[in-house]
Amino acid sequence: MFAYIIRRLGYAIPILIGINLLTFYLFFVVNSPDDMARMHLGMKRVTPEAVESWKASHGYDKPLLINSGAESIHKLTDTIFFEKSLKLFVFDFGSSDDGRDISFDIGQRMLPSLAIAIPSLIIGLLVNITFALLMAFFRGTYVDFTGVILCVVLMSVSAMFYIIGGQYLLAKVFRLMPISGFDGGLDALKFIILPVVIGVVSGIGAGSRWYRTFFLEEAGKDYVRTARAKGLAESLVLFRHILRNALIPIVTGVVSLLPLLFMGSLLLESFFAVPGLGSYTIDGIQNQDFAIVRVMVFLGSVLYIIGLIMVDIAYTIVDPRIRLT
Amino acid sequence: MLAEGWSFSRKTLSGARAVTVPENDGDVKGLKAMNTVAYIIIIAVHAIATTLRIQIMLTSPAGLLRAGILLVCIALAACDDQPWNRPYPAEDADRNILYSLFQERPKHLDPARSYSSNEVTFTGQIYEPPLQYHYLKRPYELIPLTAGMVPVPTYLDADGRELAADADSNEIVFSVYDITIKPGIMYQPHPALARDKQGELRYHHLDASELSSIHVLGDFSETGTRELVAADYVFQIKRLAHPQIHSPILGLMSEYIVGLEDYSKTLSTAYEELIAGEGDGAYLDLASFPLEGVEVIDRYRYRIRIHGKYPQLLYWLAMPFFAPVPHEADRFYSQPGMRERNITLDWYPVGTGPYMLTVNNPNRQMVMEINPNFHGETYPSDGMPGDREAGLLDDAGKQLPFIERVVFSLEKETIPYWNKFLQGYYDTSGISSDSFDQAINIGTSGEVTLTDSMLRQGIDLSTAVSTSIYYTGFNMLDPVVGGDTESARKLRQAISIAIDIEENISIFLNGRGIPAQGAIPPGIFGYEDGEAGINPYVYKSSKQGPVRKPIKDAKQLLTEAGYPDGRDIKSGKPLVLYFDTPATGPDAKARLDWLMKQFNKLNIQLVIRGTDYNRFQEKMLKGTSQIFQWGWNADYPDPENFLFLLYGPNSKVELNGENASNYQNEKFDSLFDQMKDMENGPERKAIIRQMMDIARFDAPWIWGYFPKQFTLRHVWLKNSKPNLMANNALKYKRIEPEVRADLQRQWNKPIRWPLYVLAGLLLFALIPAWISYRRQQRMSAIPGGR
Known part of the structure; x- marks a missing residue:
């Protein structure tokens, strides 16, 4: 390897x-x-x-x-x-065209990006898997049917609508959290909730439908039929057999995303005034700061390459039949 | 001094302190904080238990009980009376802090470089030039700031003989300004000025080991100060010519300050030699290079010598470009390793002003706090009629500044900004087009009032006509619309009539603008109201004021220009004109469609040539555009700063100047030369009137509009009067933090029922799923089997 x-x-x-x-x-x-x-x-x-x-x-x-x-x-x-x-x-990134040290700024902005991206990924993954499992478990029933319709509806809504609607409803009308902003340490918690909620909800449609297909594909395989024939309860079949095998493409997909989490989200960071790397890239483009643009593209490429290598490694871990030569 | 970056440990410690000794209000808040923390811990524990044992929870009564406890905990945690949506620390709720924002991070805070309004917002409060504008008086009046008095120039002839104050401009070869600064003014505490026991500068010989623990300016444990001296002002003027600083006013000042142009070349050569010898980190010591036109007379006096007469220099002396910089700071920041940590004068200003920058994280937040060494200044005791009634003189004679801390947060989008203002988390706000109808009612006769919802919140509106102009320009070098021929002039006049600026202001600016009759906006000397100020080539006078001439007059002019009904009389082809613009997005489409419609009134086909901003700039520099839109924001309140936009030797194509139309008229130029050096008075006014007549007749611009600034402020913000020239107005503002805290609590009570509904819905959704699950578990593999 x-x-x-x-x-x-x-x-x-x-x-x-x-x-x-x-x-x-x-x-x-x-x-x-x-x-x-x-x-x-x-x-x-x-x-x-x-x-x-x-x-x-x-x-x-x-x-x-x-x-x-x-x-x-x-x-x-x-x-x-x-x-x-x-x-x-x-990895000597030098100074931006307005004189600031780029490595320093990247170091400072990486944490806010991760503060949004990691919870969004983990919670989103849990929610999507749970919802997809629910639909797979009740496949062919009204739960599955309603779930699929809901997924299609959620997929059809634009990201901007989620952001503006979420800010309006949760932060302005219900006043449950700040509309935008960021702070250091534990104070960051209250600012993270809303972008994370929006990030998770906006991803449910596509994610759950995608995972549902994995689960249904696995559910039709011979080993599942064998498990049922052995008299296992449906829940055991689902959690012990289907989930474990369907997780292979999910996990490998997620692993490829992990390095890119550092790059942040362009839209969320801009609307929630999160000082992350996504908004840093946008600022660099808007200000025609070639030094920043060049570094961010380079960094994104490096992280993407690392992500792909990690996927290959992840395959060998989740599927012992695969060998890297 | 606080530092940029994360502040986890500092805030945690302050929270702990508040909990331990519950004796006062702050400690009660501490108890509340402790309760909240306890609730959060309980919630977290239950959440983990819930996650790990979800199946038990669904099936056992104990699990359901645990869920109940969880909900109760959430409800208890919610009982704190602090708003949940407060974007600032709860302990600051009652503090004397002003909350503002920046939409784009400032690029430069070095006073020799900062020019944009978002930069001067900071440098204006930190640096103190010798002069400032009176906060309340209009027209704008210069008064001393660190200077003892507004300097009066001495005029000299070619032989150095002193001339009379009213000497003819042509006789004046040099003007000499002697500026005396007040003694006893001290700099803000700063590590660059810290000294050790031997009196040596503490941090001027930093080595790698000392710098290893330094990440931000606040990491330097010691600070010092010293008295402001005249040499600091001279040092800053020299810095304008430093080859690495790229001061935007170097070109302009080189024309006036004696020797500055050569000085700039000398420094460039010296710097190149220095770099060649010592490498990139070499320090160019300006003290070794005297500047002919600027000298220190004594500890508190310095002299600026300029070519000819340039009364506008006084206005420049009210800008941060001419504020003092201690040479120790320049040397301190130039040490190796500082730039790599972003510790530069461009990011950490050192001034004598009322505020100092204590948190500088342009990625998130910038905070200014009162400079403890501020020399003291009092609120003005006189203003304009109506100021006393408006409460603007209530604080007359009181010590400035009033606000102890100003927090600027990064807020890129207008929607969150507006909503936070309505929630009371920003103290003032402008009005974007999206929110205009929510904030403003415009009556049938055009009067502007606040909507009921704004009035209910006690929000106040102030308006002011900006010292800016937006216009549509003709490129005078263009063979069709440009030039001094009668045909081209009549074509331009016809188009000027056809484009209905009043409609444009009404549709696209929600009425926030005044149609321009000339280049000079209201509030600037030379502006004329009433019939005398009307542009007779576009408007007619009436009892209601100026009325745009009818379209038939424009058509008549078009015919006389050789384009009857929009066709070239010689070729018979339709007249096609080109509008160059960098605005190509969907937002601009409506404006461009409207513009095409205006040209269509004359049957002129307008072709929109949309391009990106860089290409647009290139076209303007090369003179290949035909019609374009442009704007200008005044540097200082003098007609020269507007009329120079039409001055021939200032042409963009030939000299890269600000005359974007490349307009050239000998008479206009000679009158400008005469007018620019004159004192305000009837004679100057008469010349300006002549100049405006020439420009209106030639019509190089469609005179556009002067934008009107609408500002909303909450009831707790006091002493707020629009002053479009003063960049140091923060020190006059006052807030009533108790009123703000009360209103914020009233306006931001969280609505909790959606949380309960959501929890109920989740539980409710589980019931059919649970029933279905049980049914599926009991189903037999074979239908009818057991």
């Missing part, structure tokens, strides 16, 4: 270079260094000298990809792409 992981990590390097190149290209198609300078210097009284000076001090005064004026290897190394990208691979 160790050799497999090393090999997968080796494959990751060209992928990350490719992603970096693509991000770089897409960003600079839309924003030139002059645009970035003007955005950072403000809208009033920006002189061409100030633009040039800003570019020079932030390292944007060089050619983008190829420096035709340089010699030999410097044609490639004396460019914005090389200078801004190389350090990423040793």
